[in-house]
Amino acid sequence: MMSEPSTIWLEGRIVEEDSGFTLSGLCRATGASESQVVLWVSEGAFGEQDGAQQTWRFTGTSLxxxxxxxxxxxxxxxxxxxxxxxxxxxxEIDALRARVTRS
Structure with a gap:
C-alpha cells in the first residue's frame, strides 16, 4: 500500500489508519459513487472485501x-x-523513494 502516514488529514479532521468506513461512509468522505467503489474493489484497489457490500469495512489507507x-x-x-x-x-514509487531515503 502507499506509504502515507498512519493518520490522514481529511477536510480539517485527522483520520486514523485503523478507522473503519462502510461503503456509504467511504463514498461520502471521498465523493465517489458506490458503483465506482464497487468497481475499484472488484479490481483489487482496496484489498479484498468479503461478504455483502453492506458488511464491507475500509481503513484509513483505503480512504x-x-x-x-x-x-x-x-x-x-x-x-x-x-x-x-x-x-x-x-x-511502488513511494516504496522506491523510501528505499532511496534510507540509503
Missing part, C-alpha cells in the same frame, strides 16, 4: 487510496482496472 482514485478518474478519465494499476504503481 487515502479512494481519494487518489477519485482524482485519477476525474482528472484523467481512467477506467477501474487502470485505477487499480495506477494505485499499485504509486505504491
Amino acid at each position: 487515502y487510496r479512494a481519494r487518489v482514485a477519485v482524482r485519477l478518474a476525474s482528472d484523467f478519465d481512467i477506467n477501474p482496472p487502470g485505477i487499480a494499476l495506477a494505485l499499485d504503481l504509486l505504491d
Whole structure:
C-alpha cells in the first residue's frame, strides 16, 4: 500500500489508519459513487472485501487510496482496472523513494 502516514488529514479532521468506513461512509468522505467503489474493489484497489457490500469495512489507507482514485478518474478519465494499476504503481514509487531515503 502507499506509504502515507498512519493518520490522514481529511477536510480539517485527522483520520486514523485503523478507522473503519462502510461503503456509504467511504463514498461520502471521498465523493465517489458506490458503483465506482464497487468497481475499484472488484479490481483489487482496496484489498479484498468479503461478504455483502453492506458488511464491507475500509481503513484509513483505503480512504487515502479512494481519494487518489477519485482524482485519477476525474482528472484523467481512467477506467477501474487502470485505477487499480495506477494505485499499485504509486505504491511502488513511494516504496522506491523510501528505499532511496534510507540509503
